Amino acid sequence: xxxxxxxxxIQTIPVLIGVxxxxxxxxxxxxxxxxxIIAGESASPEQIELMRERLGLNDPLPVQYxxxxxxxVTGDLGNSIRSGRAVSSExxxxxxxxIELAVYSTILSVFIGLIAGVFAAVRRGGLSDSxxxxxxxxxxxxxxxxxxxxxxQYLAIGIDIFGINTGWFAASGWxxxxxxxxxxxxxxxxxxxxxxxxxxxxxxxxxxxxxIRTARAKGxxxxxxxxxHALKNALIPVVTVVGLQFGTLLGGAxxxxxxxxxxxxxxxxxxxxxxxxxxxxxxxxxIFALLFVFVNIAVDVIYRLLNKRIDLN
Amino acid sequence: MREEVNTGAVISKTAPNPTVVKLTNLWKxxxxxxxxxxxxxxxxxxxxxxFIGPHFTPFSPNAQNTVNRLATPSAEHWFGTDHLGRDxxxxxxxxxxxxxxxxxFSVLIGTTIGVVxxxxxxxxxxxxxxxxxxxMDILLAFxxxxxxxxxxxxxxxSTENLIIAVGIFSxxxxxxxxxxxxxxxRKLEYIDAIKALGANDARIIFLHILPNVTSPIIVQATxxxxxxxLTASGLSFIGMGAQPPTPEWGAMLSDGRNYxxxxxxxxxxxxxxxxxxxxxxxxxxxxxxxxxxxxxKN
Numbered sequence: 001x002x003x004x005x006x007x008x009x010i011q012t013i014p015v016l017i018g019v020x021x022x023x024x025x026x027x028x029x030x031x032x033x034x035x036x037i038i039a040g041e042s043a044s045p046e047q048i049e050l051m052r053e054r055l056g057l058n059d060p061l062p063v064q065y066x067x068x069x070x071x072x073v074t075g076d077l078g079n080s081i082r083s084g085r086a087v088s089s090e091x092x093x094x095x096x097x098x099i100e101l102a103v104y105s106t107i108l109s110v111f112i113g114l115i116a117g118v119f120a121a122v123r124r125g126g127l128s129d130s131x132x133x134x135x136x137x138x139x140x141x142x143x144x145x146x147x148x149x150x151x152x153q154y155l156a157i158g159i160d161i162f163g164i165n166t167g168w169f170a171a172s173g174w175x176x177x178x179x180x181x182x183x184x185x186x187x188x189x190x191x192x193x194x195x196x197x198x199x200x201x202x203x204x205x206x207x208x209x210x211x212i213r214t215a216r217a218k219g220x221x222x223x224x225x226x227x228x229h230a231l232k233n234a235l236i237p238v239v240t241v242v243g244l245q246f247g248t249l250l251g252g253a254x255x256x257x258x259x260x261x262x263x264x265x266x267x268x269x270x271x272x273x274x275x276x277x278x279x280x281x282x283x284x285x286x287i288f289a290l291l292f293v294f295v296n297i298a299v300d301v302i303y304r305l306l307n308k309r310i311d312l313n
Numbered sequence: 314m315r316e317e318v319n320t321g322a323v324i325s326k327t328a329p330n331p332t333v334v335k336l337t338n339l340w341k342x343x344x345x346x347x348x349x350x351x352x353x354x355x356x357x358x359x360x361x362x363x364f365i366g367p368h369f370t371p372f373s374p375n376a377q378n379t380v381n382r383l384a385t386p387s388a389e390h391w392f393g394t395d396h397l398g399r400d401x402x403x404x405x406x407x408x409x410x411x412x413x414x415x416x417x418f419s420v421l422i423g424t425t426i427g428v429v430x431x432x433x434x435x436x437x438x439x440x441x442x443x444x445x446x447x448x449m450d451i452l453l454a455f456x457x458x459x460x461x462x463x464x465x466x467x468x469x470x471s472t473e474n475l476i477i478a479v480g481i482f483s484x485x486x487x488x489x490x491x492x493x494x495x496x497x498x499r500k501l502e503y504i505d506a507i508k509a510l511g512a513n514d515a516r517i518i519f520l521h522i523l524p525n526v527t528s529p530i531i532v533q534a535t536x537x538x539x540x541x542x543l544t545a546s547g548l549s550f551i552g553m554g555a556q557p558p559t560p561e562w563g564a565m566l567s568d569g570r571n572y573x574x575x576x577x578x579x580x581x582x583x584x585x586x587x588x589x590x591x592x593x594x595x596x597x598x599x600x601x602x603x604x605x606x607x608x609x610k611n
Contacts, residue, residue, distance in 0.1 A: 018451030022463075029467045137599070141591040143543050145550045146566060146584030153577050251457015255547050259570075269459075270551050273466040285455065285463045292456040 004304065008297050015293060023286040024068045027278060028061075037276060038081055077283035082275055087283035091265060095287065097174040098264035101256065102249045104184045109191030109249075110242055116192070117199025121234075122226060124204060132196065139193030144252055148186040148259035155182060172261035183260045187252050191245045198241045202234040236306055243299030247292045342604035349600020355593035363410035372400035374407040374560045383576035392582045395565070396572055401579065404560035405586050411561050412590055415476055415545045416538040422480025423541075424534050427487025432518055432526070434488065435495025446492070449485040458482070458544050465553045472561070475554040479541045490533055494526035528605040535598035539591045546587050562587050 027034050035052035036043065043051070052058055056067050071077060077087035120132040151169075158167025170179040206212065207230055215225050254266035261267075265284055272280035343349045367374075371389075378398030386393045392401035434445040452460060464478035498504065499522065507517055546563030548554040555561035557568075562583040569580030 014447050015450045015454055018447065019454050022451065022455075026463060026467050031469065137595055138588075138592065141539065141543075141588050141595050143546055143550075143563070143566075143584060143587050143591075145547055145563075146580070146587065149566070149570060149573065149580050149584070153573055153581075157574060247456035249457070251455075251459040251462075254458060254462060255551065258551050269462070270553075273462070273553065278466075281463070281466055285459060288456055288459050289454045293454050 001301075001304075005297070005301060008300055012293055012297060016290070019289045019293070020069060020072060020286065021065070023282050023289070024065050026282050026285070030278060034278070037278065040081075072286065077286070078279040080272075080280050081277045082272075082280075087279050090268070090280060091283050091287050094263060094265045094268045096264075097262050098250070098253050098257065098266055099291075100180075101174070101183055101187060101253050101262065101264060102246060104180065105187035105191060105249050106242065106246050108184055108188035109195055109245060112188070112192040113195025114199055114238070116196040117238075118203060118226065118231060120196070121200045121203035121207065124207075129200075133200070136193040136196045139189050140197075142189060144186050144190060145255040145259050147189060148182065148256055151182045151186060152259070174260070174262040174264070179260075183256050183262060186259070187249055187256045190252070191249055194245060195238060195241060198238050199234065202237050203230060206230045206234045236303070239299065239303050239306060243296055243303075246295050246299075250288060250292060250295075339604060343600065346600040346604055348596040349604060352593050352596030352598070352600055355589070356597055359409060359413060359590055359593065362406060363413050366406040366409060370400075370403035370406045372403040374404045375399060375558045383572055383579065385576070385578060393576070393578045395568060395579050396576075401565075401582055404565060405562070405582065408560040408562045408565065408583070408586070409590075411472065411555060411559065412542055412546070412587070415472065415479065415555075416542040416590075416594075419476045419479035419541045419545065420483060420534050420537045422477065423483030423537060424487050424530065426480075427484040428491050428523075428526075428530060430484070431488040431491025431493075432495050432522060435492040436499055436514070436518060436522060438496075442492075445488065449488050452481070452485045458547055461544055461548060462553060465548060470553050470556060472555045472559065475545050475548060478548070479545050482544065483537050483541060486537065487530065487533060490529050491526055494529050495522055498522050498525045532598060532602040532605055535594055535601055539594035539598065542587065542591050542594070 030037070033048070033052075035048050035055060035057055038055065039048045039051040056064050059067070075088045077091070079085065080087055080090055083090065116132050116136065120129045123129045152171045154166060156167055156169050156171035158165045160166075168178070169181050170176065171182070173179045174183070212225060212230055215229050216222070220229070251266075253264060254270060256262070257264040257267040258270055265287065269281055269284040269288075272278070272284065343353070376399060378394065380398065381390075381394055382396055382398045384390055384394040384398075390400050390402065392405060395401055395404070430445050430449070434442045455463060461478040461482040464481055465474055468474040468477065504517065504521060507521060512521075545554055546561070546566070549561045549563030550567045552564075552567065555564050557564060565583040566580050566587075569576070569578075569583065572579050
């Protein structure tokens, strides 16, 4: 297992190099002179030249890239244009709400998705099966930023039903559970829909297998057949989807954080794009990608633990 | 063709054209599939609205009327008016073409590049395959809409850049699917036979591999339009896509956000419009998949 993890990390290196090349290029691809942008609009030509020298922009590109990598490895991602503080500290300060949001939403979507998926699969072809699948299709088609606004409208601002105001939750921020419910629902819905569909089709495939029929023929209780025999095997492909979903949710946090005014990494990136604070954008995007790459390794490890027959190499 | 024989009999007597047979089979299966029929009709209707709708809207999408701001839906303004007194119904109708335009063209970019890369990767294998697939892994390492966001942040916010960004974002899915299908087709005996007859690679790829991998491409393209519309409207929502006063639905939603207390309909209606269009493509895509490739379900 240990050698597998090590090998998996080594395999990731080309991807990591590619990711850093892309984030490195971001700075060079933006229209205009990075030195001018970082020094500010009112900078004199001398100041811009000084900035160019300081940023190493006069060096050949490969040299600049290796300087960048050295920075990434030592945690030096440059300084924010707006605040002047180190990008790494700004980014890490904002990381917690984003990770919490993505983790809670993933848990929610796995929970709802598995229950709904198994429920539908067991009632294959029935009315409740179609109903669950229609709801899932809707869930898949909702723009999460809109869902967030609607939840704010009906569950934070609230409406009066029989004299009861439904404004139970907070519309913005991140900290108390009242603040966390709506963003997690917002972000988790699409994931729940995808996992429900995946679980259902995976269950249906397993239920038709011979060993399930054998178990039933042996007189094993239906409940045990479904949960111990079928679900356990049906879960294997679902794990991969959950891993991919975590990435989508991580990215989706950008919109959810904007809707709920959560001071997370996603919102920091959006605000920084607006303010043309490119070092922050570059650093934030890099951290997001690194996070996702390592989550993927974790998923592969879980996948392998669940299914020892599969040799991932 | 003899006159007394109907066309059906003629076709059955001559060797059947496999493509025609395939298409009629597909049509028969599609027409039986409820979600494909509902989704397909909805999409046709939306395309119709996008083309002729703008000629019949009661108001110009950008005509402001400061006296009648944030009006609730009425006989005159079916969907009410926004914070500048613009007619939301007219803006939704004009926005339809933008939504479909962004959806179709970004997926066209993603499909074209993805299919070319996927076929090359699957057909040639070896080092080329490794390089292309690692490149795709790199693109996939940027979670969710972040890749598109990063591209737009570099290119600048506009509808065209939005299409490019969302298009690049959807390349890896196509490359992976097409590579998989190409690998499966390449191993079939008839490809060896054609090679032995002296066909060159381009001929094999275009005439023999591509036609056999189209089913998954079409299914994925339909589903990708749904995803692309969601991604693009999301980027417009945070100001990284279509710029004001373009009646793009995501941007309209973003405007409406500030008036949630007084006039929730301003944000609600564009969102509903997005849901309905995305739903149509998801329905049609699901139906297509069931009809074309029952094994591809997930």
